[in-house]
Amino acid sequence: MYHKEFELFYSFIPVSEVEVGKHLYWTIGNYRIHGQVFIVSWLVMIVLISLAIAGTRNLERTPKKFQNFMEFILEFLQDIAKNQIGEHEYRFWIPYIATIFLFILGSNWAGALIPWKLITLPEGELAAPTNDINTTVALSLLTSLAYFYAGLSKNGIGYFSRYIEPTPVLLPINILEDFTKPLSLSFRLFGNILADELVVSVFTLLVPILIPLPVMILGLFASSIQALIFSTLSAAYIGEAMEGHGEE
Numbered sequence: 001m002y003h004k005e006f007e008l009f010y011s012f013i014p015v016s017e018v019e020v021g022k023h024l025y026w027t028i029g030n031y032r033i034h035g036q037v038f039i040v041s042w043l044v045m046i047v048l049i050s051l052a053i054a055g056t057r058n059l060e061r062t063p064k065k066f067q068n069f070m071e072f073i074l075e076f077l078q079d080i081a082k083n084q085i086g087e088h089e090y091r092f093w094i095p096y097i098a099t100i101f102l103f104i105l106g107s108n109w110a111g112a113l114i115p116w117k118l119i120t121l122p123e124g125e126l127a128a129p130t131n132d133i134n135t136t137v138a139l140s141l142l143t144s145l146a147y148f149y150a151g152l153s154k155n156g157i158g159y160f161s162r163y164i165e166p167t168p169v170l171l172p173i174n175i176l177e178d179f180t181k182p183l184s185l186s187f188r189l190f191g192n193i194l195a196d197e198l199v200v201s202v203f204t205l206l207v208p209i210l211i212p213l214p215v216m217i218l219g220l221f222a223s224s225i226q227a228l229i230f231s232t233l234s235a236a237y238i239g240e241a242m243e244g245h246g247e248e
Contacts (some may be wrong), residue, residue, distance in 0.1 A: 034132060041129045044106040077101060077231075084235035089154075089242055093235065096146060100139065101231035104130060104189065108223030111197055112216060128193055130226075136190040140182035143234040151241030159241070181237060185230060192226050 026035040055070035063071050077098040081090040111128020119126055129135045151159035163174040196219040203215050 034134065036126050037129050037132045037135060040110055040126055041107070041135070044103065044110055044129065048102055048106055074098070080228075080232055081235050084232060085239040085242065089239075090235075093146075093150070093238055097231050097235050100143070100234055101227050104139070104230055105224060105227035107135075108193055108227060109220065111193065112200070112219045112223055127197060130189055130193045131197055133186065133190045136186040137182070139189070139230070140185035143185060143237060144178070144182045146234065147237040147241040150238045154242040185233060189226055189230055192222060196222055 026033050026038070052070075055066050059067060078090070078094055080101070081094050081097045084090075085093055107129040111131055151162075163171050165174075200215055200219055
C-alpha cells in the first residue's frame, strides 16, 4: 500500500524539484542559483585571497610571524600532495589540492564560527557553502575531472586499460568505481557538515548559554578533518590515475 502511494507521489513531483528547506534564489537567464551559497562562498574566497596577499606582500629570507604561518600551511599542503601523488609529479597539483583544502576549510569554519542566523534574508538563511549538496557535488566533480586529466596526460589512451585490469571481467566494477568516488566525496562532506550544524542548532535551542561551546569546538575539529579527508582523497585519486597501468 505504502509502495503504491510513494509511486503515485513521485509520479506527480519531478525529482529535480524536490528540495530540503527554503532557499534564496537568484535568476540568471534561464537558470536559478542558490543566492545564499554564492554570498558565503564569495566571502570565503575574499578572505582567503586577502590572507594570501597579506602573507606574501613583503617576503623575507627569515620568515616572521604571519609569513612563518603561511609557509607552515604551504608545507603542510605540499606534504599532502607529495605523499599521495608522488615526489616527481606532485608540484603541478599543489595549487589544486591547496585550493580545495583551503576553500572547504574556510567554508566549514564560516558555518561553524559566524552566527549567520542573525542575518535575515527574504528566503532561507546563510550557512556554510558545504552545507549545500550542490557545492559538494561540484567540488567532487572537479576532482573527477582532475584525475581523468591526470591519467590521460600521463598515460595517454592507455589510461583506459586500467578498466580491464587485472581481468576484463572486472570492467563493470571498475567503471562503477569512478561513479562512486564523486558520490562518496560529496555525500561524506555534505552529511558531516549538515549534521554538525543541526547538532549545534539543537543544543543552542535547548541550552543556549554554555553547553553548545564544547559542541562548537568539536565541530571546528570535525570541519578541519573533513577538509583534510577531501583533499587527501582527491590527491590519492590523482596519484592513482597517474600510475603506469599496463606497464611491464
